[in-house]
Amino acid sequence: MSTILESARIDATGARSLYSDRVQLIDTENAFKIGPHIKRIEDEGNRVIKCNLGEPDFPLPAHIRDEVKRQLDLDMTHYTDPQGILALRQTIAESMGKSRGLELTADRVVVFPGAKPPIGFCQEAYCNPGDEVIYPSPGFPIYESFTRYLGLRPVPLHLDEASGFNFGAAELEPLISDRTKLIYLNFPSNPTGGVATKEQLEEIAEVILRKAPPNVRVYSDEVYEAITFDGRKHVSITSLPSMIERTILVSGVSKTYSWTGGRIGWAVFPTADEAAVFKNLNINYYSCVPPFTQLGAKLAIESPESPIAIRTMVSAFQERRDVVVALLNAIEGVSCQTPGGAFYAFPNIGGLLARLGVIDAWESLPIDVKARTTPSTMFQYFLLYNYRVATMDRRSFGRIGSEGKHYLRMSIATGMDDLKEACRRLDEASRDRDGFAAWVAEGKNLY
Numbered sequence: 001m002s003t004i005l006e007s008a009r010i011d012a013t014g015a016r017s018l019y020s021d022r023v024q025l026i027d028t029e030n031a032f033k034i035g036p037h038i039k040r041i042e043d044e045g046n047r048v049i050k051c052n053l054g055e056p057d058f059p060l061p062a063h064i065r066d067e068v069k070r071q072l073d074l075d076m077t078h079y080t081d082p083q084g085i086l087a088l089r090q091t092i093a094e095s096m097g098k099s100r101g102l103e104l105t106a107d108r109v110v111v112f113p114g115a116k117p118p119i120g121f122c123q124e125a126y127c128n129p130g131d132e133v134i135y136p137s138p139g140f141p142i143y144e145s146f147t148r149y150l151g152l153r154p155v156p157l158h159l160d161e162a163s164g165f166n167f168g169a170a171e172l173e174p175l176i177s178d179r180t181k182l183i184y185l186n187f188p189s190n191p192t193g194g195v196a197t198k199e200q201l202e203e204i205a206e207v208i209l210r211k212a213p214p215n216v217r218v219y220s221d222e223v224y225e226a227i228t229f230d231g232r233k234h235v236s237i238t239s240l241p242s243m244i245e246r247t248i249l250v251s252g253v254s255k256t257y258s259w260t261g262g263r264i265g266w267a268v269f270p271t272a273d274e275a276a277v278f279k280n281l282n283i284n285y286y287s288c289v290p291p292f293t294q295l296g297a298k299l300a301i302e303s304p305e306s307p308i309a310i311r312t313m314v315s316a317f318q319e320r321r322d323v324v325v326a327l328l329n330a331i332e333g334v335s336c337q338t339p340g341g342a343f344y345a346f347p348n349i350g351g352l353l354a355r356l357g358v359i360d361a362w363e364s365l366p367i368d369v370k371a372r373t374t375p376s377t378m379f380q381y382f383l384l385y386n387y388r389v390a391t392m393d394r395r396s397f398g399r400i401g402s403e404g405k406h407y408l409r410m411s412i413a414t415g416m417d418d419l420k421e422a423c424r425r426l427d428e429a430s431r432d433r434d435g436f437a438a439w440v441a442e443g444k445n446l447y
């Protein structure tokens with residue numbers, strides 16, 4: 001780590017670098033970063049099928065939209081409580097508590113502009129440099145991204161396809177050390193679609209309670225809580241005995257109400273004192289979250305119309321999941337498990353990459369180029385530029401230990417016809433050896 005930091009300070013001409021050491025270490029969420037590539041292709045008059053972003057393709061339900069408009073008309077456009085409007089926090093405490101069998105109070109709730117900000121804030125608030133952070137890999141990239149930014153030690157919990165991308169006590173226990181400060185959990189999971197059972201969570205909770213001291217925090221990212229398939233019910237680790245006292249329980253409106261632009265997320269903290277620390281981070285970073293969207297979120301949580309809209313969306317996702325998983329599995333060299341929740345397919349494309357010559361092509365790249373890409377990254381860009389389908393490569397979901405793992409994430413939050421066409425193009429691309437060889441020879445967009 002110190003060599004990376006030292007080299008970041010001085011540039012090739014010997015001058016002090018423009019940027020801080022830390023900002024050069026932060027990673028990103030490639031689902032957004034791929035945007036300019038898509039735009040370039042679209043600007044040339046081509047339509048890209050976008051299976052990259054984790055964004056429901058349903059409109060914001062009308063009753064929520066109307067409430068946001070009403071709040072604007074009521075002039076709810078000024079600064080508000082940096083912790084979140086009390087009425088919204090009360091609604092969150094009540095609904096999150098009710099669904100998890102807990103008594104929660106509004107003073108433990110903090111509202112953020114989305115469920116993303118508390119990911120980094122928790123590392124800032126609970127960890128010192130050198131402290132260890134455990135997170136699932138493949139997993140949401142922001143967990144790992146902040147560890148390097150803050151000088152923490154990333155400890156990926158590698159999820160194995162052979163175990164259905166699941167883990168239990170045996171996988172978690174060896175990773176917990178006396179430097180562990182934060183443990184991220186994410187069910188239903190992005191990108192694997194894994195849904196935890198109560199038994200699995202009981203195992204995980206038992207290890208945490210036994211092995212981690214009380215000041216280690218669990219971060220339970222439950223943003224996909226409403227999106228489960230085949231009659232599965234979301235179970236939160238906070239509903240297990242003693243877990244809410246150590247867990248930061250996080251959710252938001254982006255996925256549940258198809259409202260990614262609303263930028264409302266929230267966390268329930270173990271104590272009101274901890275919530276106050278995060279309120280102060282809010283004050284330092286952005287003062288508060290827009291009040292008209294907060295009050296729209298309050299209505300979204302309370303309205304009896306919301307469960308109907310959610311059911312419509314989830315059953316569409318389930319139907320698409322069934323079609324996409326079947327189409328992917330029909331492609332030679334692809335195997336895709338059936339996700340139990342969220343809205344992603346996460347196929348293993350190792351056989352496809354070998355067949356298409358991607359792995360050989362990657363092996364033959366000049367060493368500096370090879371270090372900057374992976375076989376699944378190369379296929380991702382080949383598919384995007386030559387077949388106009390946007391997907392995400394494996395390393396977009398945690399870089400550490402992603403070498404030699406060949407997966408793609410395909411969001412199924414896109415219309416059925418487009419999804420079928422995307423799978424057809426993927427199949428066609430998988431057989432286009434000459435096209436791929438020519439694309440590699442061109443040497444553009446390899447990473």
Ligand SMILES: Cc1ncc(COP(=O)(O)O)c(C=O)c1O
Pocket residue numbers: 054113114115116117140186190221223252253254260264265
């Ligand atoms: C696991 C996970 N956590 C958090 C977020 C952030 O969501 P938001 O839009 O509420 O910031 C996402 C978004 O893709 C996610 O997949």
